[in-house]
Every structure is written in C-alpha cells, then in structure tokens.
Amino acid sequence: MKHLRALKYIATVAFVLALLVPPLHAQLDPTGEWDNRFHEDEPERIPGPEIGDYLGIPINDAARLRADTWTATLLELPENQCRPHPSDYSWRGPALLRIWKDTDPATQDVVAYHTHISWQAPEQTVWMDGRPHPPDFAPHTWQGFSTGKWEGDILAITTDHLKEGWIRRNGIPRSDRSTVSTHIMRHGTYLTVAVVIYDPAYLTEPFIRTTDFAYNPQQRMAPYPCESVNEGGRPEGVVPAHLPGANSFLAEFPANYGIPPEAARGGAETMYPEYIAKMKSMKTLPRPKGKHSDR
C-alpha cells in the first residue's frame, strides 16, 4: 500500500510538472532555415530530366502529347523567363528553404506558416486559422491558396488555386485544376516534404514525391530579382513547339539508357515494381556508343 501511495504521489507531481513544461510539439516545429540535399534524385534535379522520360509518372495521353510537343525554347520567351516554380515543384529546385510562422499575439495560436525558397524567391502562405478557400472564379497563383492542419506530428497542407505548372521539367504538365496535398514531417534536424498531386486533367492517379532537407541555421539567402529580356529576337506571337510526331529527341532517352520505348512513355502502370518484370519482355532500341552505354 505504501508503494502504491508513493506511486500515486509521484504520478500526481509528475502530471502537474508535465503541464508546466513546454509542449512537446515544439520539437517538431518546422520553422527555421533548411538546406536541400541534391544527391536525392540528382540526375533529374541538377542536370535536369531527359526529354521523353515519362517513366513512373501516371500521365494520360493528353499530358503525353503536351510533353512530346514541348520544347525548352519556350522558356526563352520574355513572358516566360521569370516564372517561379509552383509550390508543388519548388521543393525540387535550387531550394534553400526558410519556414517561419505568424502567431496571434492574444492567443499565441499559429495563424500561418510561410515558406521562402531561394530560386526565384517564391513565398507560400499556409493558413492555419481555418479560413475557407477562395471561390472558383478567384485568380490562381504560382503558389496557390493553402490551408494546413496538424495530423499528429505532420503538418498537412491542402493547396488549390494553382496556376498551371510542371511535374517534370521536360514538358510534363500539371494543370491549374490540380489540388495538392503536402505533408511536412520533421525528424530532428531533417525535414521531409511529401507532395501528392491530384490532377483530374493530366493524371490518371495521384502522383506522390518526397524531398528532404537538412537544418542549417547558418544559411543565408540572397535576393532573387528577375527581369525578362528579349533573348532570341523572335517575332511576337511565335510560340516554339514541336509538331505532333515530329520531336526527334524523344527516342534518345530510351536508346541511351536501354529502356523499352514503350516504358519511357510513362503512365500509371510504370510506377509499380511489377512493371519491371513486364519491361523484360519488351524490345529496346539499339544503344548508341558513348558514355550512356557504360551505365
């Protein structure tokens, strides 16, 4: 009985003390300076994806044609030069990341989280105060309109009202009809951002992708002004694009990497491990001699 009484006493004291210590969620606060880890998906993120590489992305025929006819020359047009990455893609770019929060002085509740990313300096606001999303006829932005809530230790964000963006920087589009679900998870000095894209126009299934960051309190970011200039002397009203069926670069990726051309076309099936077995029965193109053949 004495032991039981002592245990009850200790438990009561501990309970009272526990109420006085700072809440545990502070350990998971996502705010701070975060540095990207480019060795994660490096070939896609630094040199950039190959033209015609749609592997592992659940695109439909419409998205495939958009990508097939896309040319990077489009980015030379003055009206396209200063586009930032949209909020669902910006984690992938040259992405030194800062997260900070606004709190209500009276209640100390978090009203909003904000993110700032180094390349083109886009800033996303995640409203935590339960406000509704704008009406359907409101403008769409590169960063979209975001609301968040805590799901356990995970900051879960829903974003809509996005401008059209890109899933991969080789022309695979992400439409302005998309809704994006983002989950920010902190593991000590590491941060994982999982982005799930629901695109009724160009995806047949949701597309999920994670990107990791490391805490870097010494990080400093430079401003990123952007002013467009006329680079190509192209007449106004000319829009660079490949005609359907005329993009000769599409064959290079499957040939260089020994991947069946059919697989390179992507689609939901190519996301799953079972597809590897299926690929083994597909024909590949002759591999050109050169550095790719050694891979």
Place this chain on the structure above:
Amino acid sequence: MIQTTARTTARTMTRNKNVHVLTAAVSVIVLLGVSAVIAFAQPTHPQGNSDRGSSAAAPTSAPQAPTASSAQVRVMHVQGNVYVIAGAGGNITAQVGNDGVLLVDSGYVSTTDQVVAAVRSISDKPIRYIINTHIHPDHVGGNAAISQQGSTIAGGNVVGDIGASASQGATIVAFQSILDRMSAQDGKDKAPEKAWPTDTYDGPEKRLFFNGEAIEIIHEPSAHTDGDSIVFFRRSDVVSTGDIITMAGYPIIDVERGGTIQGIIHGLNRLVYQITIPAEKQEGGTMVIPGHGRVCDQADVVYYQEMVIIIRDRIQAMIDKGMTVDQVKAAKPTLDYDPLYASKGFWNPDRFVATIYQNLKDQHEKDQHSKAQQWAP
C-alpha cells in the same frame, strides 16, 4: 494501386508519429523522472486540434465549376476600383467610384435583378455606363433593364436640345456593328430599342475618363465577332477581354458574325504584348477579367495564347500537307488541351478545329488573291 502506395506512406507516417511520441515520452521520463504512462497522457500537439484546418478541401475535391442550376451571381473585388460579377452569363466588370458605376457587359436578361443587387452590394451610386464587349445575349441581355435603372450625366447644350430625358438611363457604349445588328429589322440579333447602344464608336478606340480613371475601349477587329471591344482600366490596372478569352473553353469563333482565329490571336497578342504587365515573377500586375471563367493575370493569358497559337500552327501544318478537314479532325490536334478546354456542347473540339481549318483556308485564298492582284499587269 497508388492508393496502396498512399496507404503505405500513411502507415510510414503513422509509424514516424509513433516514434516521435515514444521519443517524447522518454524525454519526459528523463526530465521528470515519472512514469511513461503519464508522459503518454501529455498531449503531443496543442495544434493537433483537428478543427483548426478542417475547412481545407479534401485532397480529392478539386474545385469544380458550378452547374447551371447552382449558378448564382457573386461579386469579388479584383483590384483598384474594379470588381467582377460572376454567374450572370458572361463575366460582368463593375468599376465604381464617386461618379457612379460603370459596367462592362450586362449578363443574361434573366439575371438582371441579381446583377443590380450585386451592384448595390458594392455601390449606392447610379449606374452611368454599360460597355458591351460584343453582341451575344449572355453579355448584352441585361442592357435594357439595367440601363433603365441608371442615369447619364447630362447637362448644358445636350439637355437644352433634347430635354431632361437626356439623362434617363445609363449610356450604353459599343462598337458600331453591335448597333447595326441589334437595329437591323430582319437581323437575327434584332433587339428591343432600349437595349441598343446609345454611344457607338467605329474607329480603333474610344476613350473615357470616369471615377478618376482613364478607360480605353479598344476595338479588336474580327476576333470573337466583328464587334469586339477590350476595356482597359488604366489606373486600376484591370482589363476586361470579353470572349476573346474564355477560361472555361476554347475561344469561340463566331464566323457568322465576323469572327476569325487570326483576330482571336491578334487580340491575345495585344493583351500579352501591349496591355498586360506582370508584377513580380510573372504574377499579378495587370489583372484580366475574361469573358467567362476565373480572373487571370498575364501568365494565364500567355498559357491561353500559347494554346491557341500551337493548335493553329498544327492545323496549318496539316493543311500544308494537303489533309482534308476530316483528316485533321481525326488527327485530334487539340488532344492535349481537351481536358482543360473541351466542351461537349456545340463548341466541341471538332467544331473548333473545323472552324480554324476553314479560317486558314479562307485566309490563304485571300492572300493568294491579293498577291495575284498585286502582280497583275
């Protein structure tokens, strides 16, 4: 299958959460020297209040366009003195200030009361002007009823000549061809006299200064129709495009009323290169109110312009190869844009493609004819 992946991710997330809770619990034990039971009793997240973000849309609930039956007239501030009134047919632009209210377009005749109520929710001043971007009934239907509820600022010689009635009703401004069509006795577009434009122009531009703001009414020849006007509010930095842009679909080319694909592209180019200027990072700056659909900025117009030009170029290339219109339609040159713009109604992709095809053929013949005349002895 992706749901399986998503579930796996969710399980991983849950496991991660559990790891954090356990870690937290151990920390409390070390810190306080008490039992883990008590540590687990501590709420992990004050922010974990699930109500906090409960209004956020579910991930799968992408915004949907309202159906006709659910359509209701709604108002939203755009920028400066300018508002958009949506749900009355075509988008209506309202510019408000001390001088009164100026509307760009007037919606369907059936939504007049709702439009006036929407105007009254943002201004108690008289409606002074209605500017028509083109002649279609979803844009001019409210002309008669709404103008009759407004008044024109009139005085001096005007009142002296025609009496006090000069101030009755708002002024209806439009390109001349709209009045011609509405007033033609045997025309398809014949309209009640009270709906007719009372102030027309037939040059490239008409200018107004109203509510402390310069307003350019720019004629875009042979675009959606032959009577299109773009209305640019220079201080508010907002432009109303009429149906040269319809974010909900491919641009409708009303050939019967003089519309052409070349005119649509000319209008889009004017918007991109001459009127809109984006603010920081290709966003904001000049705001654009299209004939239908959501409010835009230059970047949205650029996407739309690129889409129209790319499709035009594809069809031109097919014509150059000698393909017939049926072959071009079968080749589906709009396939990649159909999820965004295809309509199942009268303006379906086949009709859009066939119209462009015919426009380009006609233009080619016209060019050949001009060349022949130029070199004729």
